[in-house]
Amino acid sequence: MTNGGMNAEGRIAVLGGGAWGTALAVTMLRAGHDCRLWARDADTVAAVNETHENPRYLPGIGLDKRLAATADIGMALDGAHCVLAVVPAQAMRGLLEDLAGRIRAGTPLVLCAKGIERGTGKLLSEIAVELLPHTPVAALSGPSFATDVARGLPTAVTVAAHDEVRASDLAALLSSPTFRCYSTSDLIGVEVGGALKNVLAIAAGATAGAGLGASAQAAMVTRGFVELRRVGAAFGAEPETLMGLSGLGDLILTCGSSQSRNFSYGVALGRGESLEGRPLAEGASTAGIAASIAREKGLQAPIIEAVDRLLRGEVTIAQAVAALMGRPLKSER
Numbered sequence: 001m002t003n004g005g006m007n008a009e010g011r012i013a014v015l016g017g018g019a020w021g022t023a024l025a026v027t028m029l030r031a032g033h034d035c036r037l038w039a040r041d042a043d044t045v046a047a048v049n050e051t052h053e054n055p056r057y058l059p060g061i062g063l064d065k066r067l068a069a070t071a072d073i074g075m076a077l078d079g080a081h082c083v084l085a086v087v088p089a090q091a092m093r094g095l096l097e098d099l100a101g102r103i104r105a106g107t108p109l110v111l112c113a114k115g116i117e118r119g120t121g122k123l124l125s126e127i128a129v130e131l132l133p134h135t136p137v138a139a140l141s142g143p144s145f146a147t148d149v150a151r152g153l154p155t156a157v158t159v160a161a162h163d164e165v166r167a168s169d170l171a172a173l174l175s176s177p178t179f180r181c182y183s184t185s186d187l188i189g190v191e192v193g194g195a196l197k198n199v200l201a202i203a204a205g206a207t208a209g210a211g212l213g214a215s216a217q218a219a220m221v222t223r224g225f226v227e228l229r230r231v232g233a234a235f236g237a238e239p240e241t242l243m244g245l246s247g248l249g250d251l252i253l254t255c256g257s258s259q260s261r262n263f264s265y266g267v268a269l270g271r272g273e274s275l276e277g278r279p280l281a282e283g284a285s286t287a288g289i290a291a292s293i294a295r296e297k298g299l300q301a302p303i304i305e306a307v308d309r310l311l312r313g314e315v316t317i318a319q320a321v322a323a324l325m326g327r328p329l330k331s332e333r
């Protein structure tokens, strides 16, 4: 496999017709691959095929006319040499169950969602290994707004697999001139970094929404990053991974931009607005899971805990801030 992912080695199946699945499918075409996009929603399939748009999830962005969508998952998988799974984290188990018996043994599966399963506390790769024991599993994560990536704006992400050679082969396969994939064998680190940054983006958004000022926002993100590293370490993540694209990199992106759905969700929370019917914010599911994992492991994660309690309606933003500021003084480390 050559560098840059410009050699078409076969077809790539992208499963999930939302913002990120659509952006990745277009990126795969740009990388020189044949690509089929599977979407469960017939309107999305029709819009992609007929008007070359995904108006529900990527409004206003014209898509590559070569992009073919289908509602038939078997057709998307037919001849695929690599499969990208791009549905929300809480829907991933259902998708992977559908893939059992359909995906060819040995075909790599790249998990592109950022979350942890509610109820089990499992990483998505753990679910994949359990349900698809003959499938090599990888994850893709890093600073990447779907709208930026779909437009062909440049960014860099990380592709992780336990097998280092597989990770670097996949990074080469998925890279394009505007989508630079680094590789690592720290699969856990990449998954945990991507999942936890969403909770901190809600915290940063809530700080902004409550009008607490730019200084508070920077302090929240910095101390939140300490918690991300602490909880990440408990999962077995390597510290260097969390300092990379799928930790610090994505934190910088999502904690400072209203383009982030998690940040915007936090802004609404901080303003006391309704959270009903808002776009997907994975951090809202991950907050409770991360808070309970931190408690179980005896880790201090007061910001993650505060987001969880705010979302449950157990505290007001003023109470959450007072509790954080009133904690006993301690060393920064």
Ligand SMILES: NC(=O)c1ccc[n+]([C@@H]2O[C@H](COP(=O)([O-])OP(=O)(O)OC[C@H]3O[C@@H](n4cnc5c(N)ncnc54)[C@H](O)[C@@H]3O)[C@@H](O)[C@H]2O)c1
Pocket: 016, 017, 018, 019, 020, 021, 039, 040, 041, 057, 086, 087, 088, 089, 091, 094, 095, 112, 113, 114, 115, 144, 145, 146, 147, 279, 280, 282
């Ligand atoms: N949007 C981004 O900028 C971006 C970037 C990187 C990673 N991600 C991650 O990608 C994942 C998906 O996000 P998104 O932005 O595409 O979300 P989205 O809300 O735009 O789209 C979700 C898609 O999943 C489909 N879906 C939902 N439940 C499903 C199910 N049970 N079975 C099949 N399909 C189902 C929906 O129909 C929709 O097509 C999330 O974990 C997100 O954190 C998103």
Ligand SMILES: O=P(O)(O)OC[C@H](O)CO
Pocket: 114, 142, 143, 144, 145, 146, 198, 201, 250, 253, 254, 259, 260, 261, 262, 263, 280, 281, 282
């Ligand atoms: O819009 P968000 O908050 O889901 O963030 C999207 C991506 O994860 C950014 O890397």
